[in-house]
Amino acid sequence: MSIARDGQKKGGWKTDAPVFTIRANVARMKFSPTLAMNERVGRARGEGRDILHMGFGESPFPVHPLIREALAEHADKNMYLPAAGLEPLRAAALGYFADKFGFDASGFSAVVGPGSKALIYALQAAVEGDLLHPVPSWVSYAPQAGLLADAVVPVRTRLADRLHLTASSLDEAVTNAQREGRHPTKLILNYPNNPSGLALKAERLKDIAAVCREHGLLVISDEIYGLVTYAEDHVSIARFYPEGTIVTTGLSKHLSLGGYRLGVALVPPNGKAVLDAVRRIASETWSCAPAPIQYAAVKAFERDPRLEAHIAACTRIHSLVSRFVRDAVVEMGVEYPELDGAFYCFPDFGVFRKKLEAQGVTTSERLAEHLLEKAGVATLPGTAFGDEPGNLTLRLSACDFDGEAALAWHAEHPDAGSEAFVRGCCPNVARACERLGEYFRE
Numbered sequence: 001m002s003i004a005r006d007g008q009k010k011g012g013w014k015t016d017a018p019v020f021t022i023r024a025n026v027a028r029m030k031f032s033p034t035l036a037m038n039e040r041v042g043r044a045r046g047e048g049r050d051i052l053h054m055g056f057g058e059s060p061f062p063v064h065p066l067i068r069e070a071l072a073e074h075a076d077k078n079m080y081l082p083a084a085g086l087e088p089l090r091a092a093a094l095g096y097f098a099d100k101f102g103f104d105a106s107g108f109s110a111v112v113g114p115g116s117k118a119l120i121y122a123l124q125a126a127v128e129g130d131l132l133h134p135v136p137s138w139v140s141y142a143p144q145a146g147l148l149a150d151a152v153v154p155v156r157t158r159l160a161d162r163l164h165l166t167a168s169s170l171d172e173a174v175t176n177a178q179r180e181g182r183h184p185t186k187l188i189l190n191y192p193n194n195p196s197g198l199a200l201k202a203e204r205l206k207d208i209a210a211v212c213r214e215h216g217l218l219v220i221s222d223e224i225y226g227l228v229t230y231a232e233d234h235v236s237i238a239r240f241y242p243e244g245t246i247v248t249t250g251l252s253k254h255l256s257l258g259g260y261r262l263g264v265a266l267v268p269p270n271g272k273a274v275l276d277a278v279r280r281i282a283s284e285t286w287s288c289a290p291a292p293i294q295y296a297a298v299k300a301f302e303r304d305p306r307l308e309a310h311i312a313a314c315t316r317i318h319s320l321v322s323r324f325v326r327d328a329v330v331e332m333g334v335e336y337p338e339l340d341g342a343f344y345c346f347p348d349f350g351v352f353r354k355k356l357e358a359q360g361v362t363t364s365e366r367l368a369e370h371l372l373e374k375a376g377v378a379t380l381p382g383t384a385f386g387d388e389p390g391n392l393t394l395r396l397s398a399c400d401f402d403g404e405a406a407l408a409w410h411a412e413h414p415d416a417g418s419e420a421f422v423r424g425c426c427p428n429v430a431r432a433c434e435r436l437g438e439y440f441r442e
């Protein structure tokens with residue numbers, strides 16, 4: 001169909017220009033709530049409003065000089081690369097992550113793409129069936145399934161289970177869905193988790209693996225925060241269910257390289273058909289992840305001690321700042337477990353329901369709006385993560401600080417605790433917590 005342009009009126013459109021109808025499942029989609037909130041905060045700050053940002057999860061540290069140098073060195077790489085990615089990068093990423101995530105990657109292959117988000121979409125697109133979706137979960141999994149017109153089967157979680165599914169809740173969800181004539185084949189897990197900051201530990205993963213094996217599920221295991229863990233080392237479900245797990249990860253979180261758009265999927269030997277499908281999808285959509293970035297990314301997997309020390313320092317800072325936020329929430333009288341990783345928490349402010357209802361706040365969306373209007377604190381409502389509208393949950397992210405200053409402060413005060421650290425170099429995080437306290441106590 002061609003677009004009718006009125007050549008007579010400069011740049012004007014004919015009133016009878018064709019109307020393009022958006023596909024129903026795309027029309028239902030919203031703009032990603034995290035990106036929408038970030039743009040909104042940018043505009044409000046541009047207008048001079050003093051907004052404290054707990055609504056976006058972008059690790060604020062600068063690009064490490066070794067990565068910057070590697071990228072400059074490969075600025076001349078202007079050719080297309082294989083759709084699955086540069087071979088040395090695929091091999092290096094596979095060895096590195098399997099080792100860090102504690103599983104045996106014999107026979108596994110890696111696919112590289114423009115961010116793990118695109119790879120998760122390609123994996124969902126490649127494999128038939130409905131998506132088992134723990135609630136709360138990261139904002140993009142369900143909309144991606146919606147784009148593909150796949151059904152989403154929510155699996156509710158409880159704070160007592162650290163906001164993760166259990167083997168029995170998974171088993172029940174699969175059985176019920178099958179009884180209703182649905183066909184759940186894919187499960188998305190994410191640990192350490194966005195939005196909760198809580199991880200699935202080895203014992204629980206082992207039990208979940210047994211249920212997955214029984215039902216023949218494909219686990220898309222989103223381990224993008226696997227190197228942002230605070231106390232225990234991260235363990236992948238691929239250790240317990242290698243034959244059915246595809247691990248996705250990348251450089252965005254532990255190296256603060258979200259804008260580099262470099263993601264990896266680690267696929268077991270019996271997932272060859274899925275790997276081929278993802279390659280074909282890549283070949284007809286993004287072609288390849290950007291070549292200079294792929295060449296530079298090899299550096300990220302060389303285990304250079306300077307980079308490893310940088311990752312350790314950034315992770316420690318995330319732990320100090322995130323724990324400060326979690327502790328502030330607990331101090332307000334809201335129950336929340338100790339955090340395991342990433343840079344978020346997902347508290348339920350239901351203890352203030354009566355007080356909030358008196359102000360007309362009965363949903364998480366209204367709560368997030370009200371907080372932004374009244375207290376100048378940006379957050380994301382629980383609904384963005386699949387929670388029921390009436391639950392007064394918010395995702396609070398702990399990233400509104402200057403990463404470069406924080407690294408310098410940390411180098412000078414390596415033993416500082418959470419309180420001293422945040423008061424010392426993260427004024428916006430401290431102020432945001434104060435404003436939250438005032439808002440809820442008022």
Ligand SMILES: Cc1ncc(COP(=O)(O)O)c(C=O)c1O
Pocket residue numbers: 057114115116117118138190193194222224249250251252258261262263
């Ligand atoms: C849980 C989770 N998975 C995946 C992604 C996407 O990461 P990438 O930059 O690799 O696309 C994010 C980014 O915010 C995330 O929080």
